[in-house]
Amino acid sequence: MNTPMTALPHPARFRRLSGPAGIGLLLALAYGLVPLVAGDYLLEAILTPFLALALAGLGLNLLVGYAGLLSLGSAAFMAVGAYAAFNLSLRVPGLPLPAAFLGGGLAAAAAGLVAGLPALRLRGFYLAVSTLAAQFFVAWALNRIGWLSNDSPSGVIGAPRLVLAGWSFEDARGRYAVSLVVVSLLTFAAWRLVRSPTGRDLVAIRDQETAARIVGVRVARTKLLAFALSSFVVGVAGVLWAFAYLRTVEPAGFNLDRSFQILFIVIIGGLGTLRGAFLGAGFIVVLPLVLSRLGAALLGDGFDSGTLEMVQRIVLGALIVAVLIREPAGLSALLDRLFTRLFDRPRRVPA
Amino acid sequence: MSPDVSFFVEVVVGGLLSGVMYALVAIGFVLIYKTSGVLNFAQGAMVLFAALTFVSLVERGLPVPAAFAATLAVMALVGLAVERAVLRPLVNQPPITLFMATLGVAYVIEGAAQLAWGTQVHALDLGIDDTPLEFGGVLVSRFDLVAAAIAGVLVAVLTLFFHTTRTGLAFRAVADDPLAALGIGLRLPRIWSAVWIASGVVALVAGLLWGARLGVQFSLSLVVLKALPVLVLGGFDSIAGAIVAGLIVGAAEKLAEVYLGPVIGGGIEGWFAYVAALALLLVRPAGLFGRRSVERA
Numbered sequence: 001m002n003t004p005m006t007a008l009p010h011p012a013r014f015r016r017l018s019g020p021a022g023i024g025l026l027l028a029l030a031y032g033l034v035p036l037v038a039g040d041y042l043l044e045a046i047l048t049p050f051l052a053l054a055l056a057g058l059g060l061n062l063l064v065g066y067a068g069l070l071s072l073g074s075a076a077f078m079a080v081g082a083y084a085a086f087n088l089s090l091r092v093p094g095l096p097l098p099a100a101f102l103g104g105g106l107a108a109a110a111a112g113l114v115a116g117l118p119a120l121r122l123r124g125f126y127l128a129v130s131t132l133a134a135q136f137f138v139a140w141a142l143n144r145i146g147w148l149s150n151d152s153p154s155g156v157i158g159a160p161r162l163v164l165a166g167w168s169f170e171d172a173r174g175r176y177a178v179s180l181v182v183v184s185l186l187t188f189a190a191w192r193l194v195r196s197p198t199g200r201d202l203v204a205i206r207d208q209e210t211a212a213r214i215v216g217v218r219v220a221r222t223k224l225l226a227f228a229l230s231s232f233v234v235g236v237a238g239v240l241w242a243f244a245y246l247r248t249v250e251p252a253g254f255n256l257d258r259s260f261q262i263l264f265i266v267i268i269g270g271l272g273t274l275r276g277a278f279l280g281a282g283f284i285v286v287l288p289l290v291l292s293r294l295g296a297a298l299l300g301d302g303f304d305s306g307t308l309e310m311v312q313r314i315v316l317g318a319l320i321v322a323v324l325i326r327e328p329a330g331l332s333a334l335l336d337r338l339f340t341r342l343f344d345r346p347r348r349v350p351a
Numbered sequence: 352m353s354p355d356v357s358f359f360v361e362v363v364v365g366g367l368l369s370g371v372m373y374a375l376v377a378i379g380f381v382l383i384y385k386t387s388g389v390l391n392f393a394q395g396a397m398v399l400f401a402a403l404t405f406v407s408l409v410e411r412g413l414p415v416p417a418a419f420a421a422t423l424a425v426m427a428l429v430g431l432a433v434e435r436a437v438l439r440p441l442v443n444q445p446p447i448t449l450f451m452a453t454l455g456v457a458y459v460i461e462g463a464a465q466l467a468w469g470t471q472v473h474a475l476d477l478g479i480d481d482t483p484l485e486f487g488g489v490l491v492s493r494f495d496l497v498a499a500a501i502a503g504v505l506v507a508v509l510t511l512f513f514h515t516t517r518t519g520l521a522f523r524a525v526a527d528d529p530l531a532a533l534g535i536g537l538r539l540p541r542i543w544s545a546v547w548i549a550s551g552v553v554a555l556v557a558g559l560l561w562g563a564r565l566g567v568q569f570s571l572s573l574v575v576l577k578a579l580p581v582l583v584l585g586g587f588d589s590i591a592g593a594i595v596a597g598l599i600v601g602a603a604e605k606l607a608e609v610y611l612g613p614v615i616g617g618g619i620e621g622w623f624a625y626v627a628a629l630a631l632l633l634v635r636p637a638g639l640f641g642r643r644s645v646e647r648a
Binding site: 064325 | 390436437440441448451452455457466576580583616618619622
């Protein structure tokens, strides 16, 4: 894949909204208003999974959108993060919660480093397919090696109590708060990263590997770094998924469909943009809810869950195709266009 | 032959024959990748759709030849529709976009197939008797032999088609250099349509054989996951590569299952093929039939 994956035009107007004022407003909403007004259902069943998936999308986007390396194994890194954090908090008594999160991320980064080794030889789809090795190997290992799940049948693990410095974060509001803090911190780190020299190296490799090599980018090292950094973020997202959202997870929850889901989030949201992961995750989380409500409203009782699942699959697939055809650069670019149309009306030149 | 040796030979032969089945799915990918540069993830969904349509028609009392003809027509239409509705509007988009679109298509086809025909498991009987044949103490599944023969005929037909007909020549021209092909007046859209129809037909053959083996159900669409390591090893653009890689992956997988599986805990067929393909690529970076560049791009 030598062609650049995305062109990233930023109309001036939208910048203003994703500038300090816009971000400040969003943070004020997320930290201030939402915990005040949102009910448990909204926090627990929508916002917490949204945050975890957005973080996973953010991590994958570092790899796919910025470094141009396609991975189909994100769910495996989520699983590594979740199971590593589980084992750490189980086997190290008194380990503070942030250390468990960090450990989960680091374990996932190590796994990503190993899974990224084929990137030194393979590119494009060959590389993408080789990341499936990680996907299937991790699922197998978690099922077969009893120690990893503390010998629970079929590898199911439960999250430890979310307690930090005597404060409990066990209720819906607390788990939302944990997710929000983790996601904010890592999003900030990712934002710093993509603007750092390392971030520029990633984009240089994506856009023109040979040219990047000539100007002195250490290509092999940077590719492996991209895998490690991306997997770290995805791994922490896995910890959130297991600890803050589901509370009990099994290896089957981190299957290929989950990997595709994360990839959908990135592509629908917009490759190579940080806000794309959030837009895509919002879309993926809300869509099934809208569809099931719509289905129940339209067809009433004749709409059983099996049919619903099939219809969801069809609509999701069709929407992905539609988004790609209408706007291959994703919702992020769609939003840009919308803002340009709303605010950048061509001014009339006086005659 | 001593029992150990004949058992070993049995495992290898069984592996080679199932490798042919992997190659059968892989060929559907190769046809499309060669001519339009798309890694068509929906190939597995098409395999499922074909098998499910055929079985459902037969169960509704259609005679087998009629059901086959009808399914053939449906698959040709599906291939054509995907090309027209999805790939055509995405011409000139980067490969990753096209790949994502085929993922979307896979979801649509899988959902539609099960919505139309239901989710229960169907048995598919092709009338091939599955008593093992014995060759000098080695037992070989008759079904696998017939399947391999059918795959062989399919490949022969495709090869003849590519090398003796004008359309086949046009296919190869497009695969070689789409711009030059366009420049000498080949109609690219028509060739793409033809190729998608062809891959629909390959999906039907693969679907019938795999369906008879595994039962016709959702997991049939997961045969793509068997074909992908074969493609990595053999190259996305080589039919010969797909076959040889299929044989290697099939044999290696069966051997590992029988001799390595008990040691490390069984159930390794999910990932072993991928690891084996990657290990082979480390030894032979150019792959089996890949162009002589050091890296696979």
